[in-house]
Amino acid sequence: MGKEVNVTLNSKVLGKIKKGYPLLMKDSVTKMGNLEEGTILRLTDQQKQFVARGYYGKQNKGIGWVVSWKEKETINQAFIERKLKAAIQQRLHFYQSEDTTAFRVFNGEGDGFGGFTIDYFNGYYLIQWYSKGIYQFKEEIIASLKKLVDYKGIYQKKRFAQEGKYVEEDDFVAGKKAEFPLLVKENGVQFAIYLNEGAMVGVFLDQREVRKLIRDKYANGKRVLNTFSYTGAFSVFAASGGASHTTSVDLANRSLSKTIENFSINGIDYEAQDIIVEDVFNYFKFARKKELKFDMVVLDPPSFARSKKHTFSAAKDYKDLLKDTIAITEDNGVIVASTNCSTFDMKKFKGFIDTAFKESNGRYKLMEEFSLPEDFKTINQFKQGDYLKVVFIKKIK
Known part of the structure; x- marks a missing residue:
């Protein structure tokens, strides 16, 4: 366990930290010196009175986390x-x-x-x-x-x-x-998991409730397009729910074999589905040119993505991606708009949706919305921890 050092909090964040805000940023402290990561920080106010205890650890979100607000509680x-x-x-x-x-x-x-x-x-x-x-x-x-x-x-x-x-x-x-693949179940549907192949293990667990709703309420008889499809999880749930056809599109070469695998372990004929390795932005152009339309489109891009011809940032570009989606969605069809970008909230996300439909001269109705499921526990003092935003949108004729 790392040693403990006293660090003074800046007065501007003092109230926030006292109320339970857990993230330490560079400007949260007045002076920290040259510390080793893992050092336990005894955080004090300007009068050297105890406020909280945390640790120093640099990641993209900040420089460490507060973990205790009890002075006599030891981090061990x-x-x-x-x-x-x-x-x-x-x-x-x-x-x-x-x-x-x-x-x-x-x-x-x-x-x-x-x-x-x-x-x-x-x-x-x-x-x-x-x-x-x-x-x-x-x-x-x-x-x-x-x-x-x-x-x-x-x-x-x-x-x-x-x-x-x-x-x-x-x-x-x-x-x-x-032994890989390790087979797991999610609401009765199987996924192939690989804990030995880098950061991406095979499924994003935070979308469990969304996938279930697609299967149980929305997919039956529908032509479903799953963009940024990764291992085809949304497509497998849609097919399990009676979708007439699914199309999965992802730029990564691995998406083909991984999606085939997930269809196959669930007894679904993957050859009856379309699995396309292609830049999603190019596929939208292709679909519009060929006048393809879908009854449901799942739009779950990464917060940031770069291909040879495109750079995508959810905070800047989601609205335009939605406009592309609206153009290939049937009247009375459903768009499942999703983002894991933590830099904006649900209100702003709904603003993107509203602007996209207005600029497309279209009308819509919000059907359902989701944030993180209960196992992805969050706290009120750290709103950005509840990063997931999913909205089911009906395109009205």
Whole structure:
């Protein structure tokens, strides 16, 4: 466990930190000096009175996290174990489900300790470390997890910059190595998971409720286009819900074999579907040229993407991408607009939707909306932690 140093908070963030805001930015402190990542910070006001305790760990969001507001609370393995135990207790009903065997067990700051997450995949646990600082707590966190759960195996991924280079490193930690693909279930549908192939394991768990609604309420008899389709998860759920046809489009070459695999393990004939390796922006142009129309379009781009000809930023470009989507959606069709960009909120996202339809001379109705599911726990003091925004939009004739 790292040493503890006293650090003075800037007066402008003092009230915010006192109320439970967990993220430390560069300008949150007056002077910190040259500290090693993982150093425990005793955060004080200008009069050197205790305010909170956290740790130093640089990641894209900031320079560290506040984890305790109790002066006599020590950041040690017992503290970490209490946090993990509380998180696991809140998710016991997920463990008891026979239809869903993949979910988030610990969601960083939402569960009281920012900088790492733990996901569960059918008996296997995956820890993701987002800074060199949190990685210094590795032994305590892994020891606590081992003590609290029965596990087949534990894997980890380092998702932080090291010596100027970004690290996406996989590592088997404990237990028995998994045989890949590791099959998991989500509301009865199977996914192939790979904990040994980089950061992308095969499915984004935060979209579980959205996929279920597509299957149960919207897909039957519909022609569905799934853009930025990754491993085809939305397409598999749509087909499972009786979609007449699905088209999956993604630029990555791996998307073809991964999507075929997910269709196949669910007993769905992938040859009856279209799986296209193509730049989504080019596909929109192709679809308009060929006058293709879809009853449902799933639009779930990354927050930022770059291809040879296109650079996409959700904050700047989502509205225009929606206009392209509106153009190839049938009247009375549905657009599932989704973003994981944390730099704007749902209100602004709905503003993008409204502007896109106005500029397209179209009308619409908002049908359903989603944010993160319950296992992706968030706190009110850190709104940007609830990053997911999904809206089902009906295009009105």
